[in-house]
Each structure stands twice: as structure tokens, then as C-alpha cells.
Amino acid sequence: MAEVILKNLTKRWGDFVGVDNQSLDIHDKEFLVLLGPSGCGKTTTMRMIAGLEEPTSGEIWIGERKVNDDLPKDRDVAMVFQNYGLYPHMTIFDNIAYPLKVRGTPKADIRPRVERAAEQVELTQFLGRKPKALSGGQRQRVALARAIVRTPKVFLMDEPLSNLDAKLRVTMRAELKHLSRELKVTTVYVTHDQIEAMTLADRVAVMKHGVIQQLGTPDEIYNDPANLFVAGFIGSPAMNLVRGSVKDGHFITVDGVRLSTIASEDRNEVILGVRADDINVHEAGAGDIDTPIYAFENTGEASFLTVVWGDQRVIARGDRHLRKEQDDVVGLTLNPDHLYLFDPATERRIHL
Amino acid sequence: MTGKQRKQIWNAFQLTLILIATFIMLVPIVWIFLAAFKTHVDVYQLKLFFRPTLENFGTVFDDPYRLGEKLYNSTIVALVTVVFAIPIATCAAYSFSRFRLRGETTMLVMILATQFVPAVVIILPFFVMFRDIGLLDTRLGLILVNLAIVMPFAIWMIKGFIDGIPLDTEEAAMVDGSSRIQVIRNIVLPMAAPGLLTAAIFCFIIAWNEFLFALILTNKDAVTLPIGLALFKGEEGDLWNLLSAAGIIIMAPMFVLALIIRKYFVQGMTMGAVR
Numbered sequence: 001m002a003e004v005i006l007k008n009l010t011k012r013w014g015d016f017v018g019v020d021n022q023s024l025d026i027h028d029k030e031f032l033v034l035l036g037p038s039g040c041g042k043t044t045t046m047r048m049i050a051g052l053e054e055p056t057s058g059e060i061w062i063g064e065r066k067v068n069d070d071l072p073k074d075r076d077v078a079m080v081f082q083n084y085g086l087y088p089h090m091t092i093f094d095n096i097a098y099p100l101k102v103r104g105t106p107k108a109d110i111r112p113r114v115e116r117a118a119e120q121v122e123l124t125q126f127l128g129r130k131p132k133a134l135s136g137g138q139r140q141r142v143a144l145a146r147a148i149v150r151t152p153k154v155f156l157m158d159e160p161l162s163n164l165d166a167k168l169r170v171t172m173r174a175e176l177k178h179l180s181r182e183l184k185v186t187t188v189y190v191t192h193d194q195i196e197a198m199t200l201a202d203r204v205a206v207m208k209h210g211v212i213q214q215l216g217t218p219d220e221i222y223n224d225p226a227n228l229f230v231a232g233f234i235g236s237p238a239m240n241l242v243r244g245s246v247k248d249g250h251f252i253t254v255d256g257v258r259l260s261t262i263a264s265e266d267r268n269e270v271i272l273g274v275r276a277d278d279i280n281v282h283e284a285g286a287g288d289i290d291t292p293i294y295a296f297e298n299t300g301e302a303s304f305l306t307v308v309w310g311d312q313r314v315i316a317r318g319d320r321h322l323r324k325e326q327d328d329v330v331g332l333t334l335n336p337d338h339l340y341l342f343d344p345a346t347e348r349r350i351h352l
Numbered sequence: 353m354t355g356k357q358r359k360q361i362w363n364a365f366q367l368t369l370i371l372i373a374t375f376i377m378l379v380p381i382v383w384i385f386l387a388a389f390k391t392h393v394d395v396y397q398l399k400l401f402f403r404p405t406l407e408n409f410g411t412v413f414d415d416p417y418r419l420g421e422k423l424y425n426s427t428i429v430a431l432v433t434v435v436f437a438i439p440i441a442t443c444a445a446y447s448f449s450r451f452r453l454r455g456e457t458t459m460l461v462m463i464l465a466t467q468f469v470p471a472v473v474i475i476l477p478f479f480v481m482f483r484d485i486g487l488l489d490t491r492l493g494l495i496l497v498n499l500a501i502v503m504p505f506a507i508w509m510i511k512g513f514i515d516g517i518p519l520d521t522e523e524a525a526m527v528d529g530s531s532r533i534q535v536i537r538n539i540v541l542p543m544a545a546p547g548l549l550t551a552a553i554f555c556f557i558i559a560w561n562e563f564l565f566a567l568i569l570t571n572k573d574a575v576t577l578p579i580g581l582a583l584f585k586g587e588e589g590d591l592w593n594l595l596s597a598a599g600i601i602i603m604a605p606m607f608v609l610a611l612i613i614r615k616y617f618v619q620g621m622t623m624g625a626v627r
Binding site for chain 2: 050
């Protein structure tokens, strides 16, 4: 049980900056997700916490202890790897028991603890097998069991679900969430999957180019994005971003279409952000803007209408029973309560 | 002609080719095998049916040939070479595989490059050196030479196997609480075991068959089996039946080893070579 504190942490390889002078306080018992596209420094940050990567500068604290110079084994963390990192020459029992054995746990204690961990991830009947005889999902459970068999100060999880197929990923995600709420151990979780971040996290740190763009609850990063990157990265489909200007309380696209009223003073160059959910779809003439449909997609649970405004494509989400054809004209209305403005130069949010 | 017929003809053609190739390769061995059981009189005739004798195998161990001494020398030299080569090569291979070393590529290439030098070129310096420090005609001298010969192979081969072990696995073990030494002992060595065994047997075979250095650097006490073969020249010419018997004694361990490692051998060779 411990908090993890990163102070001005930097990792450079030659000229390449992996993590750029980042500070982060991860609270005790918190589930923190590092989210970002590949190469954003999220895995590097985690590997530095684990001790598998040495920081170029900065400090790492776990609990009351500065661990910069500690070997991974002395940091009292447990890690789940993307490729599981199982020991193929050992049985599942021995895999799960390894952290206990190597730390000198008395033999009599090992068996019950391994069995309990196996039970928590529903692996009991596989203990005698080798990893090779298990499916991907089962292997992932072994990796989890190996992490929870001890009670470390911190769990580190490096894209643990990304090697699983889509269906299994959803199941395992729920199991992970259940397990994490049960164990209540400080957890750092790395992923590029925003759904995982949204569903699992207490707080999310969105990273890009080695810099944390925004740190907040899933709610905050979804509904209150700090900049263009976070706005575009979180949400599926991504937030619509339309270039234009604000004049007389209206947002006007670059080709002069008045989209919506907006509570902002006049501005020349701005980017409007609006989520697909916040564009209401009506019949032609019944909305604010009549627009021909560029493409109509029906996913079963919803319908997505792509239209072209200015020089940008915009996606609106319609009812799942809505049926339209390409080139049909629909009326769209933007929900003025959920519009965002961004400064194209700084890419920062302009708070209304 | 149907596709099926064409396939059958093609298969038959392939089989014939394989049989011819096998025949060409096996003829000398079959000849030696037969000759080893023939008497001195029979050996010059290509008879397939003759009265076999085990006499040759006795004779080669008697005076003046005393193959037993050479067998002993060969065994000691090859075994000790392997016993030293594998642990040292494993350490080197692990370092090359897992650490970023200064001049790593250069070192690796240079280690391999030692193999590009023809043995005849360096054998004279070896002879002079060994004479000066008293290693001529000693098993220790031969062991040192053989170590120099097998180490590059062993390092490259074992490195190939260690490269094949996912780094994740080692890192998991470190986070789980192992020191580097524990990682190597508990994770790397067991996982690389087939590779180590292959490399060991490979080195043993090289050392066992080594001829040129043993020829120049030994003359009496440390003579090995391949050199011992040259002894079977009498006044009446080459003693083919004795030579063959000795040949079988040399080959026998190779056959046994080949059986043990046939499962891993090709894998070991390609992993080491192709990476």
C-alpha cells in the first residue's frame, strides 16, 4: 500500500526524448491509467517505475522510499507484461509461486497462497499444466495470478489486454476491474485503448510525445478536455473538430455556414469541438443546418451520419432505428451546452 | 497426364535423387564398416559376404598401436574442452545478447573472424609458443587450442538461443524478485538448455575430430585418435582393416551423440546462424 511519486522524470536516448520532465502523484490505492498512442512515453514511464529502465534524470518515490537506485526486485512491485512474460519451462503452479519462492517465503505458506491466487482468476484446474497448453486468455490470468499472489506496494500493468481477441478483452476488462476494486492496491496501468482507460481508471493521464497532456478522472478528460489532442484522442468516434470563427454569438465555418449559437465573444481563428452524440439529427428543415449526407453507417446499436462542413467531415450520431441513404438531406442541430473551442495556434482549450 | 500422375512421377523422381545422394554418402562408411570386420587378406576384395572377425578391434589396442592411449587422450581433451567452453561461452553469449556493450558488433565479428584465419597460417606461431612454454605434446596444450577453436562457434550458437528467449520473461523474473544471477539460473539456463546441449555436443564433435593442430603439436604422449589413424601403415602398405576398425571407434561416439541431439541439432544450427 503506497503512493507513487514521480518528480521531474526524464528519459532520453541520445537526442530522442522518451519522457520529458514529468511529475505525477499517484495516490495510495488509486488505479491510474497512462493513456496515449504508441511512442508517447507511457510504457517507458512504467518501466522506470518498475526499475527496468533507468531515468536520465528525476526522482521516483514508492511509499516513503526513493527507489531510483533500487533494483527491480527491491522495489516491491508486481508487473503484468503485454506478452505475459510467463516462464515456459515451469508449470502454472510454479509460475505463480515464483515470486514467493524467490523471495524466500516458507514452503508451507506457498501452496495455499498460490491456490488462492489461482482461485481468484479461475485457474485452479490448470495448475499442473505448462503455459504452452493454455489459451491466450488463460495465460493472461496466470500473469495476473503471479502478480496478485504477493501483496506488492504497486501493481504495474503494461497493456495486459492488448494481445487478447476483442470479445475476451471485454470479459477480462470486467474481471480486472472487479479484481482491482477487491485488492485495493495502487495500480499503474498502461494502455492505448481509451475504452480500457475510461472503464478502469480512477484517474487517467493522457500522454503524447513524453508529456502528460491532461490528468483527470475519466469524466473530466471526456467532458472537459484540456487541449485538441485529448479532445481528439478520447471518444469513439473522435470528437469532431471544425475550423471557423465566432461572430455575433454564432460559430461560422470557413465556408460561411452558421452552425450554432455559442456563448463566446468574437474570435477569428478557432476550432470548434463537438461530439457525435451532441449533434441531434432531424428531418430536413427541422434542424439548424440542412446538410446532404456524405455517408450513412449503421452499426446496429447506433447510426452514424458523416456530413461535410467547410473542409471537414463531421460525424453525427443518430438513433439506431434511423435509416437514410447517401445524399439524403438531414437537419442537424448542435447542442450548445456541449461545445468546445480550441485555439488553433496553441491547441489549448478556450474556456467559455 | 492427370495432376495426380504427374505428382506421383515427381515424387518418384525425388525419392530416386535422395536414394542416389544417400548411396554416394554412405558408400565409404559401409566400406569401412565391412573392412573393419575383414581379415587382412579379404580387405582388398570387394566381397560383401565373408567370414567376419573381431580380431581387428583387438589388434588396434595392442602394441605397437595402443589405440587405448589415444582414445583416452581424445576423450579427455574433448571433454575438458567442452566443460570449459560451455560455461565461458554462455557468460559471453548472455552479455552479448542482453547488455549494450561498447563495440559489441565489432567484438562479435572479431570473434567470428578468428575462424576465417586458416589454421595452417597460425600453426607455426602456436608450435613455437608451445615449445617455449613446454606445452608441446601435452593434453593441456591441445585443450587450449581446442578451446580457441570451439569458443566462437559456441558463443554464436548460444547467443542465438538466448536471443530467442523473450526479454519479457527475464524482466518478469526480475520484477518478481530475482537478482540477475537468479534470473540466469532459474530462467535463462533452463530455457536455453536444449541450446546449451546442442552447443556442447557440437563443440565435442569439433574437438574430437580436430586433426591439424594435434598432428603438429603432439608426437607421443598426447596423440589423439585422428592422428592415431596415421599409425596404421605397415611395411606391407596401409593396413586398411585396422584403419577401418579404428575409424569405427572414432565414429561410434558421433553416432550416439547425433542420435541424442537430432531433435535439436538443426534448430541449434539455424538459430545460431540465422538469428
